Structures are given as structure tokens and as C-alpha cells.
Amino acid sequence: MYNEIDLDRIDLNQGPPQEEPKRQYYYMAKCREWARDFERGNGRRPTFFIQTFGCQMNARDSEKIQGIMKTIGYEEGDSAKADFLLYNTCTVRENANLKVYGRLGQLKKQKKENPDMIIALCGCMMQEPDVVEKIKKSYRNVDIIFGTHNIFKLAELLALKLFSGAGSGKMIVDIWKGTDQIVEELPNERKYFFKSGVNIMFGCNNFCSYCIVPYVRGRERSREPEDIIAEIEGMVADGVVEVMLLGQNVNSYGKNLKHPVSFAQLLRQVEQIEGLERIRFMTSHPKDLSDDLIDVMRGSKKICKQMHLPLQSGSSRLLEVMNRHYTKEDYLLLVEKIRRAVPDISLTTDIIVGFPGETEEDFKETMDVVKKVKFDSAFTFIYSRRTGTPAAAMENQVPEDVVKERFDRLLALVQEVSAERTGRAVGTVQDVLVEERNGQDTSLVTGRTSQNYVVHFAGRPSQIGSIVPVRLDESRGFYYMGTQLAD
Ligand code: 5AD
Numbered sequence: 229m230y231n232e233i234d235l236d237r238i239d240l241n242q243g244p245p246q247e248e249p250k251r252q253y254y255y256m257a258k259c260r261e262w263a264r265d266f267e268r269g270n271g272r273r274p275t276f277f278i279q280t281f282g283c284q285m286n287a288r289d290s291e292k293i294q295g296i297m298k299t300i301g302y303e304e305g306d307s308a309k310a311d312f313l314l315y316n317t318c319t320v321r322e323n324a325n326l327k328v329y330g331r332l333g334q335l336k337k338q339k340k341e342n343p344d345m346i347i348a349l350c351g352c353m354m355q356e357p358d359v360v361e362k363i364k365k366s367y368r369n370v371d372i373i374f375g376t377h378n379i380f381k382l383a384e385l386l387a388l389k390l391f392s393g394a395g396s397g398k399m400i401v402d403i404w405k406g407t408d409q410i411v412e413e414l415p416n417e418r419k420y421f422f423k424s425g426v427n428i429m430f431g432c433n434n435f436c437s438y439c440i441v442p443y444v445r446g447r448e449r450s451r452e453p454e455d456i457i458a459e460i461e462g463m464v465a466d467g468v469v470e471v472m473l474l475g476q477n478v479n480s481y482g483k484n485l486k487h488p489v490s491f492a493q494l495l496r497q498v499e500q501i502e503g504l505e506r507i508r509f510m511t512s513h514p515k516d517l518s519d520d521l522i523d524v525m526r527g528s529k530k531i532c533k534q535m536h537l538p539l540q541s542g543s544s545r546l547l548e549v550m551n552r553h554y555t556k557e558d559y560l561l562l563v564e565k566i567r568r569a570v571p572d573i574s575l576t577t578d579i580i581v582g583f584p585g586e587t588e589e590d591f592k593e594t595m596d597v598v599k600k601v602k603f604d605s606a607f608t609f610i611y612s613r614r615t616g617t618p619a620a621a622m623e624n625q626v627p628e629d630v631v632k633e634r635f636d637r638l639l640a641l642v643q644e645v646s647a648e649r650t651g652r653a654v655g656t657v658q659d660v661l662v663e664e665r666n667g668q669d670t671s672l673v674t675g676r677t678s679q680n681y682v683v684h685f686a687g688r689p690s691q692i693g694s695i696v697p698v699r700l701d702e703s704r705g706f707y708y709m710g711t712q713l714a715d
Pocket residue numbers: 320321438439440538540578579580609610611612613614
């Protein structure tokens with residue numbers, strides 16, 4: 229399930245080539261030699277374990293890492309015994325960082341028992357210089373650190389470690405700051421054989437005043453449409469029926485290409501791919517959502533009726549301080565336009581509670597938008613102060629108890645409106661892409677509708693990967709119970 233690369237043709241007697249991705253193929257071949265020696269010596273292949281924190285981008289990055297690890301001869305194993313253990317980190321909120329430090333503390337014992345084990349860290353948190361300094365000082369058991377821009381270099385960094393002796397104690401740190409480099413044609417694995425994320429762009433230019441992402445993921449870079457189409461065509465040939473186009477702000481896709489292409493234009497091209505049945509995308513910034521995109525969605529049979537449209541706050545005053553470039557009224561109008569074009573679209577959102585200076589009036593504006601829009605679901609976050617962002621330096625931070633009280637009120641409202649929205653689909657028949665066997669009751673399978681609602685119904689594992697009509701009988705908050713109508 230990953231791009232096969234013929235490593236046998238690589239001559240290891242020559243030095244590594246300079247150009248990518250050939251340079252990485254060379255190091256993959258070198259690591260594979262090492263893995264084969266390991267297998268001969270130990271009677272088993274070396275194992276890897278990857279733990280992914282954070283968003284869909286990280287999930288996709290981890291699939292790429294997994295593809296590299298399998299190509300070089302490692303196999304997936306248990307975290308407690310892994311020869312190579314990697315945390316792909318997130319730093320969007322402070323909690324995410326604390327989790328990683330906690331895990332690293334726990335690993336100290338495991339590494340003592342197995343000194344040859346390699347511990348690696350990558351992802352957004354590693355793009356913060358303070359974090360790397362802290363790890364260098366307090367977590368000497370870490371072997372390799374790399375960032376969000378140079379994931380493709382994993383084999384090279386691993387080779388450096390493997391051939392200097394895993395027990396040598398030398399920490400390899402390779403973090404890149406700004407770069408435009410996008411390396412195509414590397415191996416990658418998919419978690420599901422029938423659906424996959426596809427990066428269409430990397431980075432973010434928006435600098436919302438609370439957000440650390442632009443500092444750790446760098447400036448916006450779009451992939452060439454031909455590369456995206458070729459990747460999806462390859463996936464479809466391999467059994468994929470649904471893709472999720474990924475970008476921090478997909479609505480500004482293509483602006484920095486030599487021959488600019490809009491997101492709506494890209495969608496039109498993706499739609500033409502034969503055999504592809506469903507297209508999703510995230511995330512959409514309200515400020516960049518074009519009429520053209522709404523038009524494409526209106527006319528499309530493949531684009532799913534689902535949109536994630538982060539609101540962040542309902543207060544126009546706060547939205548300005550957040551640097552979001554839209555008002556409460558703009559947002560409400562946009563929702564109206566989208567719902568007029570695609571009436572049964574499911575809308576989800578992100579909301580931050582307790583942004584510096586948030587008053588009760590500001591908060592009530594947020595509650596008002598939730599009541600008016602009636603989101604299908606909303607991710608609600610307590611504001612987290614991220615060093616280096618403009619909001620972290622603001623003096624009027626909201627006291628914790630006030631934030632907590634508002635957060636609870638918002639959560640209750642979100643649950644109420646989302647139950648009302650999802651209740652409306654009861655009795656309808658929906659196309660459901662069957663995704664897995666139900667974890668608790670194995671006579672059931674679980675799938676998703678075009679609106680991304682989860683549905684459980686009596687079915688067979690052999691249906692996984694196919695789309696079947698299911699009547700939604702009952703809504704139970706986050707999911708439905710349904711009945712399949714025909715095969
Ligand atoms: N505090 C709380 N939530 C945040 N997000 C981003 N930065 C912060 C922060 N400092 C939320 C936003 C974004 C989502 C991915 O994470 O709502 O849309």
C-alpha cells in the first residue's frame with residue numbers, strides 16, 4: 229500500500245547524490261542494508277511505532293513516515309518494545325506540549341532497558357527553539373529531532389544515527405526554518421485502503437494573533453496541480469474512493485504557483501478523475517471562501533456535503549484583534565450563501581473561548597452565532613497562550629474561572645444545537661461509505677455519510693470500502709443507528 233521504490237538498483241559504493249528525492253533513495257537503501265543485518269542477527273525485523281498528535285496534516289505526515297520505515301525494512305510493532313519510536317508532535321495548544329514531555333519522561337525507563345532503541349521526535353513542537361533546547365538539556369534519551377519541513381529526510385537522519393551507533397548518545401537535530409522545497413515521489417502508506425488525505429498545500433500566511441501554526445509550519449506553499457492529480461490517480465488505481473484535500477487554508481490554494489490556479493479550479497480537475505467517488509477538504513478560512521467554490525459545490529456529485537468553517541469568535545471586535553478579516557455579519561451571510569447553494573450541507577467549526585480581552589458581551593456574540601447557525605458540530609477550545617504570538621503579549625488575559633464557566637455554557641449550547649441539526653436527518657436514506665467493523669458489536673459495521681455523519685448498521689466486513697444506501701433510523705448524539713436498504 230505504499231509507493232514501491234526499487235532500492236536494489238541503487239549503488240551504495242557511490243556517495244549520496246545531491247538532488248532530491250534521489251538522495252533519500254540512497255539513504256533508504258543504506259538503512260535497508262542495516263535492517264537486513266539486524267534481521268540476520270536477531271531473527272526478526274526491527275520494529276517501529278509512531279504516535280501522532282494533533283491535526284490531519286500530522287496524520288498524513290505520519291503516513292509518509294510509515295511509508296519510509298516500511299520501505300527500509302522495519303515493521304510496525306508495539307510501543308513498549310519498539311526499536312524505533314517516534315512522536316509526531318503538535319503545539320497548537322500548551323496541553324499538547326505537556327503530553328509529549330510526559331511521554332518522554334516515561335520513556336526513560338524503557339530506554340534504560342533497551343539502550344539500542346531509537347527515540348525520535350518531529351512535528352510542529354520541534355519547530356520551537358525553546359522546546360529543542362529543553363529536550364537537549366532534560367531529555368538526553370532522545371536520538372533524533374527533525375521538523376515539519378524536512379520529514380522527507382528521515383532516512384538520511386536515521387542512517388546518520390544507525391551508522392554512528394545507536395548507543396553513542398549523540399543527539400541528531402535537524403530543524404529547518406523557511407523553505408519552499410516540496411519533495412515529491414517519496415514512499416507513503418495509507419491507514420485505510422479506500423480513503424486518504426492528500427496535501428495540496430503546506431504552511432499558512434494568515435497569522436491569526438493567537439496561532440502558532442504560521443511560525444512552525446512556515447509560509448504557504450502549494451503543490452502543482454499536476455502532482456496532486458497524479459497522486460490521486462495513483463491512489464484511485466490502488467483502491468481509493470474518497471480523498472480529503474488538506475491545507476491550513478485550502479481557499480487560498482494556488483496563489484503562489486508560477487501559473488496560479490484557484491482552489492475551485494483544482495476541485496474541478498479533481499472531480500474529473502474517474503473512479504474517485506468522494507471529495508472532502510479542510511480547512512476553509514471564511515475570508516477566502518469564493519463564490520466560485522460555492523458554485524462548484526452546488527453542481528458537484530462528488531464533493532461531499534460537508535464544510536469545516538472555523539468561526540473562532542462571534543464578536544466582530546475580537547475577530548479584528550484575532551486578525552481574522554471578517555465580521556460576525558460576514559460570517560452569517562457566508563453561511564446563508566452556502567446553505568442556499570447546498571441546502572443539506574453539514575457545517576462544523578472551531579471556536580476559541582477566553583481570547584485576551586473577551587468580555588461577557590463578546591462571548592454572548594459567539595453564543596448568538598452558534599444559535600443562529602446551528603452547527604452540526606463544533607470543536608471548542610480554551611484559549612492557550614502561545615509564546616511568540618501577538619496575543620500572548622496582550623495584557624488583558626481572561627481569568628481561568630471565567631473562561632471555564634463560559635466554556636461550559638458554550639459546550640452545552642453546542643450539544644443542544646448539534647442534536648437538533650443531526651436529528652433532522654433521521655428517516656432519510658444516505659449513501660454510506662463503509663469504513664470499519666464496529667469495535668463493540670461485530671455484527672455491525674461503521675461508515676460515514678456525505679455529511680460526514682457516523683452511522684452504525686448491520687453489515688459485513690467485506691463491505692468495507694464500498695458505498696451503500698442506509699436509512700438513518702435513530703440519532704444518538706454523535707452517531708446514527710441505521711438499516712442498509714440494498715447492496
Ligand atoms: N488557543 C486555543 N485554540 C487555538 N487554536 C489555534 N490556536 C489556539 C490557541 N492559541 C484552535 C483554533 C484553530 C484550531 C485548529 O485550533 O480554533 O482553528
